[in-house]
Every structure is written in structure tokens, then in C-alpha cells.
Amino acid sequence: MTERLPAAEWTARADLAALVRALDPEAEGNCRWVGGVVRDTLLGLSPKDVDMATTLLPEETAARLKAAGIKAVPTGIAHGTVTAVVSGSPVEITTLRRDVSTDGRHATVAFSSEWQDDAARRDFTINALYADPRTLELFDYHGGRGDLAARRVRFIGEARERIREDYLRILRYFRFQARFGSLPADAEAEAAVSELAAGMKGLSRERVGWELMTLLALPNPAPTVRRMAELGVLAQVLPEAQVAGLEALTTHESALGIAPDALRRLAALLPADPPLTDQVAARLRLSVAQRKRLACAAARDGGVLDARAMAYRLGMTEAQDRLLLAGEAVAPLNGWDVPIFPLKGGAIVARGVTAGPEVARLLKAVESRWVAEGFPDQTRVSALLDEALAEG
Incomplete structure (x- = not known):
């Protein structure tokens, strides 16, 4: 038929x-x-x-x-x-x-x-x-x-032969396994990718980076990434990886209904170490914007997080990264627009302060109080300036 x-x-x-x-x-x-x-x-x-x-x-x-x-x-x-x-x-x-x-x-x-x-x-x-x-x-x-x-991902013909033709197929195997596969996985495929994983060292960094980021963007890549680690594949392309961090993040994302984000998940795989993270980003040939965002996520310190204050200081996406990586809720940011600080230097000069470093100090002091109080309105900002001037 x-x-x-x-x-x-x-x-x-x-x-x-x-x-x-x-x-x-x-x-x-x-x-x-x-x-x-x-x-x-x-x-x-x-x-x-x-x-x-x-x-x-x-x-x-x-x-x-x-x-x-x-x-x-x-x-x-x-x-x-x-x-x-x-x-x-x-x-x-x-x-x-x-x-x-x-x-x-x-x-x-x-x-x-x-x-x-x-x-x-x-x-x-x-x-x-x-x-x-x-x-x-x-x-x-x-x-x-x-x-x-x-739901079986299987190489055509002899798996080792297919991989030796192009070692990128190892990473493609895991990407397809995460998207289309089920367990138990094909035994021949797993044996071949484990045996030949070292061959990936000759691949271009761009190709490796693209495959990793595409894998991490899938709905639930954590089980597949864990298997990559168990088979010795992950260590060849991302030796810094800590799979437990990715597992925690994807579980938290799922509970909150958060859409997948490959860069955030890469941050979860890496230690909270900005210099190390920047080395990884350079190795994977990430863009300047991606490297900055990854560095911001890596600078997390595990302290108490104020969602809106972080969004104001770091940016909305960066704040969401920090919150989700810490296992916190992002609800305080939902439907909230980052405000613009309503005080300008000219308003301070108009109060008799000479333009220069003192104006900058007062702006910073008032802004810090404004953020700490949850971004109050213009009337309260004027009162905060009065208080700062009196203290000065």
C-alpha cells in the first residue's frame, strides 16, 4: 500500500x-x-x-x-x-x-x-x-x-561512519534526540557518540555554539544535556557545565510557564563567575550583546533580590534572568514598565547648587532613595531632594 x-x-x-x-x-x-x-x-x-x-x-x-x-x-x-x-x-x-x-x-x-x-x-x-x-x-x-x-533517533547505516564524516553530527544527534527522541535511546548511536566525542575538537566554534544554543532553546533540554554529560560529550564542548543548574532552571521555568530562553539556560549551566563566563562566550563566538547579558547573569551573588530595582538598574531581561536563576518569581515585573527618574540636574542648580560634582552627588543620592522607596511620584521626589539638600 x-x-x-x-x-x-x-x-x-x-x-x-x-x-x-x-x-x-x-x-x-x-x-x-x-x-x-x-x-x-x-x-x-x-x-x-x-x-x-x-x-x-x-x-x-x-x-x-x-x-x-x-x-x-x-x-x-x-x-x-x-x-x-x-x-x-x-x-x-x-x-x-x-x-x-x-x-x-x-x-x-x-x-x-x-x-x-x-x-x-x-x-x-x-x-x-x-x-x-x-x-x-x-x-x-x-x-x-x-x-x-x-520516536527513535538513529544514524543511517553505521553510526561511527556517519560521525566520522562530520563530527558535528554528534551534537545534531543530541539536538534531534531532545526534540524527537524517546528513551531508551538507540544503543548504537549512544555508543558511537561517546566513543568519538573527542573528534569534535576540530569543529569550528561557531558551529558548536549554534548547535548548543539551538539545543538549549528547546522546551526541555535538561535530560538530554544530562545524558551528554554522562556519555562524556558535554565535557568536550562545554567542560565548565554544571547540569544541575540547568535542571533547576528548567523546572522553575515550567512551574511559572516561562518560555525557553537559550542564553538564560546557558547561564544556568555555567558557574556564577563573570571572567569564566566571558571566556565561554568568546569561545562560542556569541555576540557582544549576548556576552554582556551572560556576564550580567554571572554576576549574581545570591543575595536578596528586589525585582523592580534590578529591572531599573540592569534592564528588564537581565532582571528576569537573575530572578529565574535564583528560583524567584518574576510576577512583580509583569505588566510593569521601567520608569524614568524624574529629576534632572537643572532642577538642582535652580535650587542654588553650583553645577558640578555636588549636583551629581545629589542626583545619585535622591535616585537611590527613590528606587528604595519603590519609584514614588514627582511630589515625593521633590521632598527627597529637600531632604538631601538639608542633609548637605
């Missing part, structure tokens, strides 16, 4: 139908939907991206798109990828490939006309699923459909 992909919102898109007509006007079967879009649709999820595989060479793909009035961008032409710019969302179209050689980071590929060749070079069985764009017939060369139903 022929199995078909269930109809979904994206399968009815007119722009995708036009794309198929442009590439395969004679219905010869030279293109298929592939990978995540097929996998997610089978799971009843809304796919993030739509990708296509084709027997056409990239130059022919681009020529057919151009002839149909569809913009073609050579985003990865050396590896056979052309991006079709259609109205719904861009579609990456990649010529079928087979690996010629690999070095653990990069692969030398050759174009192929065989769908089985293309499926064999992919990482996991659940990512090697194809669907005919017209009939939605499914093509499964490695048992991915059964693995998907069983």
Missing part, C-alpha cells in the same frame, strides 16, 4: 505548485520534498522550512526557475543548492549528491541521479524522508518512518 504525506497548509501553497511546474513541467518526477518538511508534517508539526531535492543539475535548476519568472539565488551552487525566492518562503533546491570523501568537517560530493545515493549520505533516518510534490507519495529508504513513529 502506497503511503502518502498527509495534506497540510503548506502542501496547498500556490507558489510551491508553481515552483514544481517550473522544475518538472512534464511530471517526470525529477524533484521531491525532503527532510524536515516531510518529517515535521508526519508529526503534525508546522515545518519551519521547505526544502526540495532534485535530479536536475544546479545550472538547469536555475535556468528553469528563471524561465518561469522565479528568482534563483545561487546560495550554495558548489554543493548543488539553488534557493528559489517564492512568495510564501524561500525554498532551497539541492541536486542529489553522494559523498566522495570526508575529513570529519567537510565533505567532497559528486552529483547523482539516484535518490538512494542522496538518502545514504544524510545523517539520521528521520531526515531521509522524501515526498512527491504532486501525489505526496512517501519515499523511505532507511526505515525513517518507523523510527519516527517510535
Whole structure:
């Protein structure tokens, strides 16, 4: 019995139908939907991206798109990828490939006309699923459909061979395990990632950082991160990690209904040590803004926290980080806007104080009292200034 992909919102898109007509006007079967879009649709999820595989060479793909009035961008032409710019969302179209050689980071590929060749070079069985764009017939060369139903993340072919082709697949394995997998995990996969974990040392820091942050952004990554630690994988990419901190944070987030935040969870994995945290952020190639936020979270001291005072001093996001990492509630910040200090230096000068350091001292003194009193109104600020002037 022929199995078909269930109809979904994206399968009815007119722009995708036009794309198929442009590439395969004679219905010869030279293109298929592939990978995540097929996998997610089978799971009843809304796919993030739509990708296509084709027997056409990239130059022919681009020529057919151009002839149909569809913009073609050579985003990865050396590896056979052309991006079709259609109205719904861009579609990456990649010529079928087979690996010629690999070095653990990069692969030398050759174009192929065989769908089985293309499926064999992919990482996991659940990512090697194809669907005919017209009939939605499914093509499964490695048992991915059964693995998907069983929530099993399994390498295609021999797990160690797949990993040696690209050591980043170790981190991808855990990301897919956290998103799609169940326990017990595939024994061969776990043995392989543990045995070959040291091979990740040659990966680019950007690739490692992206995989880690994407994993941490998932709804509940803590059990998977714990397993990474047990198998010796986490120590290879984040030796500073303390998994208990992440487990505590995700439990607290769940209890409060707080949405996942990868950077906050990274902060939970790391000790409250700003210099160490900054080293990690630099190693993972985080942005300047991310590094500043991570450093702020690392500066937590475990003392009594005043939610609104922290939000005023540090920023709303930074205050939320500190509160959640401490196991505190963020309710005092809900619906609250950080106020602007209503006193300016000119108002102090108007009271007879000479412009200069004394004005700055008075501003700081009044502001500190204003924050401590819970941000009272202008009348109280004027009274606080009176008191500061009298004391001065």
C-alpha cells in the first residue's frame, strides 16, 4: 500500500505548485520534498522550512526557475543548492549528491541521479524522508518512518561512519534526540557518540555554539544535556557545565510557564563567575550583546533580590534572568514598565547648587532613595531632594 504525506497548509501553497511546474513541467518526477518538511508534517508539526531535492543539475535548476519568472539565488551552487525566492518562503533546491570523501568537517560530493545515493549520505533516518510534490507519495529508504513513529533517533547505516564524516553530527544527534527522541535511546548511536566525542575538537566554534544554543532553546533540554554529560560529550564542548543548574532552571521555568530562553539556560549551566563566563562566550563566538547579558547573569551573588530595582538598574531581561536563576518569581515585573527618574540636574542648580560634582552627588543620592522607596511620584521626589539638600 502506497503511503502518502498527509495534506497540510503548506502542501496547498500556490507558489510551491508553481515552483514544481517550473522544475518538472512534464511530471517526470525529477524533484521531491525532503527532510524536515516531510518529517515535521508526519508529526503534525508546522515545518519551519521547505526544502526540495532534485535530479536536475544546479545550472538547469536555475535556468528553469528563471524561465518561469522565479528568482534563483545561487546560495550554495558548489554543493548543488539553488534557493528559489517564492512568495510564501524561500525554498532551497539541492541536486542529489553522494559523498566522495570526508575529513570529519567537510565533505567532497559528486552529483547523482539516484535518490538512494542522496538518502545514504544524510545523517539520521528521520531526515531521509522524501515526498512527491504532486501525489505526496512517501519515499523511505532507511526505515525513517518507523523510527519516527517510535520516536527513535538513529544514524543511517553505521553510526561511527556517519560521525566520522562530520563530527558535528554528534551534537545534531543530541539536538534531534531532545526534540524527537524517546528513551531508551538507540544503543548504537549512544555508543558511537561517546566513543568519538573527542573528534569534535576540530569543529569550528561557531558551529558548536549554534548547535548548543539551538539545543538549549528547546522546551526541555535538561535530560538530554544530562545524558551528554554522562556519555562524556558535554565535557568536550562545554567542560565548565554544571547540569544541575540547568535542571533547576528548567523546572522553575515550567512551574511559572516561562518560555525557553537559550542564553538564560546557558547561564544556568555555567558557574556564577563573570571572567569564566566571558571566556565561554568568546569561545562560542556569541555576540557582544549576548556576552554582556551572560556576564550580567554571572554576576549574581545570591543575595536578596528586589525585582523592580534590578529591572531599573540592569534592564528588564537581565532582571528576569537573575530572578529565574535564583528560583524567584518574576510576577512583580509583569505588566510593569521601567520608569524614568524624574529629576534632572537643572532642577538642582535652580535650587542654588553650583553645577558640578555636588549636583551629581545629589542626583545619585535622591535616585537611590527613590528606587528604595519603590519609584514614588514627582511630589515625593521633590521632598527627597529637600531632604538631601538639608542633609548637605
